[in-house]
Amino acid sequence: MMRLDWLALLKGRSTLEDGAEVTLEGEVFPLEEASADRLLLVAEAACCLGCRPERETTVEVLLDRKAPAARSVRVTGTWRKPSPDSPWRWRIDAAQAVARSTGGPWLARRAVLAAPLLCAAPRPALAQVPAGAGRALVASTAPMDLHSHAGRVILSPREPDRAFQPLAAPMRDGGMALIALALVADSPVTRIVERTIQPYRSPEPGELWTHGQAAFARLHRLVAQERLGIVTDKAGLARAMRPGAGPSVVVAAEGADFLEGRIDRVEWAFREQRLRHLQLTHYRVNELGDIQTVSAVHNGLTDFGVEVVRACNRLGIVVDLAHATLPMVRKAAEVSNRPIVLSHTSLSRQPRPFSRLISAEHARVVAETGGVVGVWPLVGDSPTPRRYAESMARMVDAIGIDHVGIGSDMRGLLALSAFETYQATPDLAQALLEIGVEAEGVKKLMGGNYARVLQAVLPG
Structure with a gap:
C-alpha cells in the first residue's frame, strides 16, 4: 500500500x-x-x-x-x-x-501549505488569561468588521421583499462597534452552478444600475429600521469609537458593477448613498478588472478601474480588492495614494487556480500600502473562536500585526462559520488572548487596524 x-x-x-x-x-x-x-x-x-x-x-x-x-x-x-x-x-x-481528524484549520495540511506559523502545534490556553478577559478587552476598544451582509441586507432578485434580521441588538450585545455593511452589486446575473457562484449571462444595458439603486435603498431601510449610525467622515468615526456609542456602519458595496463604466456614478454613490467602502469586483469580470474565480480578461486593473481608484482616493472611499486577481491588486496598490484593503479571504501557501484564498505575496501587496486584510471565519468542520483566532494569527505571521482584521462575510457564507453572530465578538477576543496575542495586538486585530485605514481615507 x-x-x-x-x-x-x-x-x-x-x-x-x-x-x-x-x-x-x-x-x-x-x-x-x-x-x-x-x-x-x-x-x-x-x-x-x-x-x-x-x-x-x-x-x-x-x-x-x-x-x-x-x-x-x-x-x-x-x-x-x-x-x-x-x-x-x-x-x-x-x-x-x-x-x-484535522487538529486545526491548517495544521493537518502542513505538507501542502508549508507556510510560517506562529506555532507548529495547537496552542494550549494560557493559564494567566482569566475568563472574561475577552469581554473586558472588547469594552475598552471598538471592534470592527471589514465585510458583512448581516441583517440580511443583500437584495435577492428572486426574493426582493424578504424580511430583515436583527442587527443592532447582536452588535450591541457583543460590543461590535462598526461594520462595513455591504450590498451585492451583481446578483441579477450570477447564480449557483455545480456548487459554484458564476456569472451566467451578460446584464442588459442599465440593469445593474437599476439593481444598484434598489440595493442601496434596501441597505438604507435596514439601517433606519435598526437605528444604526452611518459613518461618513473622520468626525463620525471618532464618535462611533467612543465608549458607549451605539452600533454604526460604513456603507459598502461588494462589486462596482452598478457604475456600468460611468465614473460620475462614483460621486453619486458617495453623495447620495453615503458610500465609503467600495469593493471593485465580485463574481463577474466587470469594467474595472479581473477576478480570482474565472479566467482573466483584462490582465488586471483596467483604465476605468484606475479612474475609479483615483476617484475613491479623492472623495474618501476605501478601495477594497477582495475577489481581485493579484495583478489587479498590484496595479491598484501602485495607483492608490491611500491604504487599500482586501476585506475577506484566508491565507494559503499554494492557492489553487480559481480559489478565493490568497498567498502571502498577495497579502503583502495590500499591507505595503498600509492597508488591512480581513480574515474569513472559514476554518473547517468544527468551527470555533480558537480556530478562527489561529487563522488570523497565521495571516499575522505573513504580513504583521498591523495589517490584519476581521472579515466575517456574515450572512454571505455558504459554509460553516466560526463567527456566526456579533454576540460572539468577546469570544474571539478571548481566543486571541489565549493563543498568545498581546492585548494591544488583539485591539489592532479586532478593529484598530481598520479604524486606522478609515482615518486615513475618510474625508475630514
Whole structure:
C-alpha cells in the first residue's frame, strides 16, 4: 500500500502504475448532488462556492461503500489512469473513505501549505488569561468588521421583499462597534452552478444600475429600521469609537458593477448613498478588472478601474480588492495614494487556480500600502473562536500585526462559520488572548487596524 503525498502529486513527482493500491488524505469537494458512491478529493477545503475543483488538482474517487459525512477523509483504493476525456486528472477505484481528524484549520495540511506559523502545534490556553478577559478587552476598544451582509441586507432578485434580521441588538450585545455593511452589486446575473457562484449571462444595458439603486435603498431601510449610525467622515468615526456609542456602519458595496463604466456614478454613490467602502469586483469580470474565480480578461486593473481608484482616493472611499486577481491588486496598490484593503479571504501557501484564498505575496501587496486584510471565519468542520483566532494569527505571521482584521462575510457564507453572530465578538477576543496575542495586538486585530485605514481615507 503506497501512501500518497499531495505535494508530490501536484508537482508531478509521483509515478504510479495503473492498479497500484494507494491511500491519500484530503478534503472532500461538495458535489451539487450528494452521491453515495462518488466523491472529489482536493488538497485544500473549498473556501466558498466561488471556488471550483480543477482537473489538474482533483482526484475522482469511486467508492465501494458509502462515505462518512465528513469533509476531511482518508481514502484507500486502487489507482487508475482516467480516460483522456475524463474531467479529472486522477482516479481511485474500489475505494473506502474514513473520516480523519484535522487538529486545526491548517495544521493537518502542513505538507501542502508549508507556510510560517506562529506555532507548529495547537496552542494550549494560557493559564494567566482569566475568563472574561475577552469581554473586558472588547469594552475598552471598538471592534470592527471589514465585510458583512448581516441583517440580511443583500437584495435577492428572486426574493426582493424578504424580511430583515436583527442587527443592532447582536452588535450591541457583543460590543461590535462598526461594520462595513455591504450590498451585492451583481446578483441579477450570477447564480449557483455545480456548487459554484458564476456569472451566467451578460446584464442588459442599465440593469445593474437599476439593481444598484434598489440595493442601496434596501441597505438604507435596514439601517433606519435598526437605528444604526452611518459613518461618513473622520468626525463620525471618532464618535462611533467612543465608549458607549451605539452600533454604526460604513456603507459598502461588494462589486462596482452598478457604475456600468460611468465614473460620475462614483460621486453619486458617495453623495447620495453615503458610500465609503467600495469593493471593485465580485463574481463577474466587470469594467474595472479581473477576478480570482474565472479566467482573466483584462490582465488586471483596467483604465476605468484606475479612474475609479483615483476617484475613491479623492472623495474618501476605501478601495477594497477582495475577489481581485493579484495583478489587479498590484496595479491598484501602485495607483492608490491611500491604504487599500482586501476585506475577506484566508491565507494559503499554494492557492489553487480559481480559489478565493490568497498567498502571502498577495497579502503583502495590500499591507505595503498600509492597508488591512480581513480574515474569513472559514476554518473547517468544527468551527470555533480558537480556530478562527489561529487563522488570523497565521495571516499575522505573513504580513504583521498591523495589517490584519476581521472579515466575517456574515450572512454571505455558504459554509460553516466560526463567527456566526456579533454576540460572539468577546469570544474571539478571548481566543486571541489565549493563543498568545498581546492585548494591544488583539485591539489592532479586532478593529484598530481598520479604524486606522478609515482615518486615513475618510474625508475630514
